[in-house]
Amino acid sequence: MHTQVSLSSISQLIDGTHENPSSLLGPHNIDYRGSSAVAVRSFLPEAKAAWVIDRLSGQRRAMRRIHPAGFFEAICDPMLDGSQSNSEDALNNQLAQSKYHIQMTNETGKIIEMQDPYAAPSILTDFDRYLIGEGKHHQLYERLGAQLRTVDGQSGVNFAVWAPNARSVQVVGDFNGWDGRKHIARVHPNLGIWELFIPGAKAGDRYKFRIHSLHGEWVDKSDPLGFAAELPPLTASIVTDINNYQWADVDWIERRAEWNPMHEPMNVYEVHLGSWQKGPGRTHGWLDYRDLARRLAEYCRRMNFTHVELMPVNEHPFSGSWGYQAVGYYAPTSRHGNPEDFMYFVDYMHQHGIGVIVDWVPAHFPKDGHGLRRFDGSALYEHEDPRKGEHPDWGTMIFNYGRNEVRNFLVANALFWLEKYHIDGLRVDAVASMLYLDYSREDGDWIPNQYGGRENLEALDFLREFNVAVHEKYPGVVTAAEESTAWPGVSRPTYDGGLGFTYKWNMGWMNDTLSYMRNEPIHRRYHQNELTFSLIYAFTENFMLPLSHDEVVHGKGSLISQMPGDMWQKFANLRLLYSYMWTHPGKKLLFMGGEFAQWNEWNDDDGPDWILLDFATHRGVQQLVADLNKLVIENPALHQLDFNGEGFEWIDCMNADDSTLVYIRKGLDDAPPILVCSNFTPVVRRGYRVGVPQSGFWKEIFNSDGEAYGGSNVGNYPGRKTFGEGHHGRADSISVDLPPLATVIFRLDEPA
Structure with missing residues (x-):
């Protein structure tokens, strides 16, 4: 049968190899017998017969079978809308607005009517x-x-x-x-x-x-x-409609826009949704997002956490990656439900006063065949050269940040979670691996930048672009960098030469503090600088103090198992660690299970051993964390100046022989100062003289050795009044009893 389409083009279409099927299929203006007409072509492999139905005139025109595999064509002359214009503009306009359907009968005689996919205008403006x-x-x-x-x-x-x-x-x-x-x-x-x-x-x-x-x-x-x-x-x-959920968190979103992340309290509970709690009879015990929301919101409120940080929730093929090897960057994992279920999760948390931060992984992606790797047969999202495109530690691919489309994919993805799911913050994983071209590589296994350096200039531009977009469009939303090196200005504004993050994880504090706490108390006098060194650089960045999942996996053991001493000392040391952490400048993050002294190292199959809460010692640690969270929230001196040196003052950091630390935390305006005294030995130190900046009555507001927490109840209740005698270079002082392996905290409640 006569047609203007070549047989080779039809064969390529049928084979599925035609590079531009729209040049064949759909409506096309043609010169037919000396006049302008419209050829409508369709590939209908299941059709026995087919027709073009003009929706405007009702005209029904039979389509000819051009190829036995199911290639059909109809020459519509006069044109589909019945007009007689032969101008090119009119024809093109008509092609863009053709009002016709395709009708077909299949081998069973069933009549099927459909719109022509190739007649629809592009969604792209x-x-x-x-x-x-x-x-x-x-x-x-x-x-x-x-x-x-x-x-x-x-x-x-x-x-x-x-x-x-x-x-x-x-x-x-x-x-x-x-x-x-x-x-x-x-x-x-x-x-x-x-x-x-x-x-x-x-x-x-x-x-x-x-x-x-x-x-x-x-x-x-x-x-x-x-x-x-x-x-x-x-x-x-x-295929999913993500635009129908009815949000009820408008008050939260409005308050968030006025929220100042520098001055507000932030106690973050890091959670792996797949193992935080399990449900009997469910696939792998996974709870759905709605059930998780109700349980987690109630728990966080009871524990006085202000935010949860979720390990990656985007779709990932391997559960053992904990979500850090993502394939579906725009899809919440179906392990816990559908997108509306996750919207409910965030909405419910907001309605109960809990912010939601999610881990976001723009550093790398896995090699799974259905994912981004070699997406169209080329190195599309990654680099062609494995010295730039493949991560040696994780066996994953590294994004090509120098490509406009890749940066667009990632920046839009960050904004997507904030816009469509009302997320309050993004914690960016593995930032250090993005910053350095030689990260975890030997000499000769990496390619220097255009200036011969090791800095990944394209990644730097991407991170700045990401942070600017987030902070401009969503005031109050936070970004946090997991960055383990001394790269300067991670949490400084981009206009000041920084990367623009709200916070940077303080990995140096974490490593030094855990190293110190692992020492037997008798040896701690030789390691005092491991505790005090963090205050030398504490205000160079906006630091978050993390005791995250990374500290309780891969053979490291749980936090309490890393503490030295007998059973009593292990619990006392853990309580001391938390007390020191919660009073140190910086926002706080603790991984699930740590809040009640989980004994076993975390694994994603089992999760926390909640049965431990049957024991008073574990309940005591849990209560201590809840009270520390509350202490931070209720005392401005413990959160308002986390990133400003004016909010911290050493009283005594030099007494290495006694392994004690004494310091002041201060807030804005008239916030009463907080005095922190820590004893890192099991020896009770009675009558310990402490210089204070103001005279009056210093009320004891916290004691990690309290009986309610499982301690020996050595303390200073209800507080101590100043002597009028100078000490530690201050004009006044108090005498306190320092409990063993404990922290006591005082607040100036009655200035003289």
Whole structure:
């Protein structure tokens, strides 16, 4: 049968290898017998017969079967809308607004009517194309991926994916029996984006992109911007509407915009949702997001935590990675429910006064075949050269931050979690590995930057761009860097040469403090500097003090198992560690299980041993953490000037022989000062003279040796009145009893 389409083009279409199917399929203006007409072409492999139905005139025109595999064509003359204009502009306008359906009968005689996928206009506007080209489309998630859409009254899904080096891209899923020949995407050549509107596709449909790669291979890929995914080990993306949830946290969001993260208290509870608590009869014991929200909010309120930090919740194929090897950057893991369930989780936490921070991993991604690696057959998201593109420690791929589209993918992803899920903060994992080109590499295994240095200049630009975008668009939201080196200005503004993070994890404090606490008390006099060194640099960054999951895995043991001494001393040392941490400048973070002295090293299969709370010693530690959290919240001197040297003053840091520390914490304005006295030996020190900056009555407001916490109850209740005698270079002093392996805290409640 006569057609203007070549047989070779039709054969490529049927084979699924045609690079530009839209040049064949859909409506096309042609010169037919000396007149302008419209050729409508469809590939309908299941059709026995097909027709074009003009929706405006009702005209029904039979389509000719051009190829036995199911390639059909109809020449619509006069044109579909009945007009007789032959101008090129009129024809192009008509093609963009063609009002017709395809009707077909299959082998069983069933009549099926559908909209032509190739007649729908692109979802991308000219402005979208401009922003994508510049790598600045911060709402990329509203254009790429699977977008529910209605075209000419027909509901369906618009699929779009970036794969510039693919030979062809098919959309496969429940809506086409996973036969990609039925839905070959159209390409935007200058953008490398493949797009297709599929009428009748709907929320809940599973799908993938079937990519004919640069090297001629076919591979099924999950959607990089998919909003939901199947439960692992299944890997399909799921069409999802994420815009219907009715949020009830408007008050929280409004307050957050006025929140100053420098001056407010922050007690963070780090949680792995898959193991925090288990549920009998559930898959792997995983609780759903809604159940977790109710349990976790109640627990955090009781424990006086202000925030939870969730280990990565984006979809990841291997549970043992704890989420740090992500594939679905735009999808909360289906292990605990669907996207609306996770929205409920965040909403519920907000309604109960708890902020939600999530771990975010822009440093690397795994090699799983359905993921980002070699996405279109080329090194698309990663670097081609393994000296830049592959992480030697984790066997993962490193993002190519120098590519506009990759930076756009990541920055838009950060904003996505803040916009669509109301997240209050992002903790960025493995920042040190991003900053240095030679991170964990031997000489010769890395490529210097353009100036011959080891700094990853492209990663630096990305981190600054990310932080600026977050802080400009979402005031009150925090970003925190897990950065273990001495890189300067991590938490300084970008306009001042910094990276722009709100906080930096103080890994030096963590390492030095745990190293000190592991020493037997008799040897601690030789290691006093390990405790005091952190105050030399404490105000060079906005530090968060972390005792995270990294300190209780990989053979390190739990925190209490790292403490020296007999059973009583282990508990006393842990209480002392927490008391020192909570009174040290900086925001606080503690991993789950640590708050009640979990004995076993954490693993993601079992989680915390909640049964330990049957024992008074463990309940005592739990109560101590709750009281320390409350102490920080209620006393401005313990949180208002965490990042300012004016908020801290040593009274005595030189008494290494007695292994004691004494210091003052101060707040803004008229906040009463807090006096902290710690004894890192099991020897009771009675009548210990302490110089104080003001005379009056210093009330004892906390004692980690209290009987309620499992201590020996040596203390100074209700407090101590000043002598009028100078000491420690101060004009006045008090005499206190220092309990064994304990901290006592005083507040000036009655100035003289």
